[in-house]
Amino acid sequence: PLVTSKEMFQKAYEGGYAVGAFNVNNMEIIQGIVEAGKEENAPLILQVSAGARKYAKPVYLRKLVEAAIEDTGLPIVLHLDHGENFEICKACVDDGFTSVMIDGSKHPFEENIAITKQVVEYAHERGVVVEAELGKLAGIEDNVKVTEREATFTDPDQAVEFVERTGVDSLAVAIGTSHGAYKFKGEPKLDFERLEKITKMLPGFPLVLHGASTVLPEFVESCNKYGGSIPGAKGVPEEMLKKAAGMGVCKINIDTDLRLAMTASVRKYLAENPSEFDPRKYLGAGRDAIKEMVRHKIKNVLGCNGK
Numbered sequence: 133p134l135v136t137s138k139e140m141f142q143k144a145y146e147g148g149y150a151v152g153a154f155n156v157n158n159m160e161i162i163q164g165i166v167e168a169g170k171e172e173n174a175p176l177i178l179q180v181s182a183g184a185r186k187y188a189k190p191v192y193l194r195k196l197v198e199a200a201i202e203d204t205g206l207p208i209v210l211h212l213d214h215g216e217n218f219e220i221c222k223a224c225v226d227d228g229f230t231s232v233m234i235d236g237s238k239h240p241f242e243e244n245i246a247i248t249k250q251v252v253e254y255a256h257e258r259g260v261v262v263e264a265e266l267g268k269l270a271g272i273e274d275n276v277k278v279t280e281r282e283a284t285f286t287d288p289d290q291a292v293e294f295v296e297r298t299g300v301d302s303l304a305v306a307i308g309t310s311h312g313a314y315k316f317k318g319e320p321k322l323d324f325e326r327l328e329k330i331t332k333m334l335p336g337f338p339l340v341l342h343g344a345s346t347v348l349p350e351f352v353e354s355c356n357k358y359g360g361s362i363p364g365a366k367g368v369p370e371e372m373l374k375k376a377a378g379m380g381v382c383k384i385n386i387d388t389d390l391r392l393a394m395t396a397s398v399r400k401y402l403a404e405n406p407s408e409f410d411p412r413k414y415l416g417a418g419r420d421a422i423k424e425m426v427r428h429k430i431k432n433v434l435g436c437n438g439k
């Protein structure tokens with residue numbers, strides 16, 4: 133069935149594990165993720181960004197997720213990722229989403245609170261949960277001065293006030309991650325002291341980690357071996373993610389690792405089968421790669437298998 137993440141996060145917090153939030157853009161990606169969830173008997177959050185809605189059209193994604201639920205009977209959260217404004221959050225709530233993110237992190241503190249409250253009000257009235265963001269994910273320019281990075285990371289005191297004043301159900305925190313495949317120029321580093329402070333000041337409150345892909349080297353190498361060019365890609369080591377999962381992070385966002393797995397597999401298939409031109413063959417290979425990647429994440433990073 134379609135469920136909210138409320139109980140999922142409570143169980144994850146108590147169990148010291150995290151639930152995977154996987155971005156979906158087409159049928160094969162959804163099928164790969166859901167097959168993995170079925171095999172590992174794991175809770176799943178399928179998340180749709182604004183870009184995904186533009187690419188696939190909302191109705192296709194909604195129907196594909198409904199099909200996944202009908203096909204597997206799994207409890208699945210359908211979540212809006214990075215909702216820019218009240219309107220898109222409202223549209224998704226009205227569209228049957230069970231969770232929405234309002235990302236007001238680019239606004240000043242008070243404006244972020246105001247827009248988040250507006251979404252919380254609308255969503256809670258309809259039994260939908262809300263994720264917000266406080267603090268900005270590190271930009272790609274890693275050599276930003278420490279003070280600037282400090283200024284963009286989530287302030288623990290502000291986090292307490294933010295949660296109290298908005299009634300939001302979970303909070304995406306900025307502790308050094310960033311979206312995409314180029315997260316660090318130097319050594320990967322997350323601000324665990326800051327995370328610990330936030331968790332201590334908000335005991336039991338679910339935190340969310342964006343930009344949490346590992347950018348596994350073997351997939352970058354495979355992409356590059358078969359015609360890709362993704363130099364210097366670096367992500368968050370899986371050990372750090374496991375540590376964060378034990379420190380109040382209940383939702384870990386993964387998109388780039390799925391993209392790399394699918395791309396490496398499709399490139400490899402096409403390179404090794406030059407005479408093949410049936411999309412079911414190379415998209416099928418991509419789907420299998422998505423499934424294996426999600427199984428790997430569930431068992432070796434999130435720890436939500438069998439939960």
Ligand SMILES: O=C(COP(=O)(O)O)N(O)CCCOP(=O)(O)O
Nearest residue numbers: 181183312342343344345385387388
């Ligand atoms: O946190 C993440 C993914 O982090 P990752 O890049 O480390 O996988 N996300 O919210 C995914 C953002 C995807 O947006 P778009 O569809 O516009 O490209």
Ligand SMILES: [Zn+2]
Nearest residue numbers: 311342343385
């Ligand atoms: Zn994100």
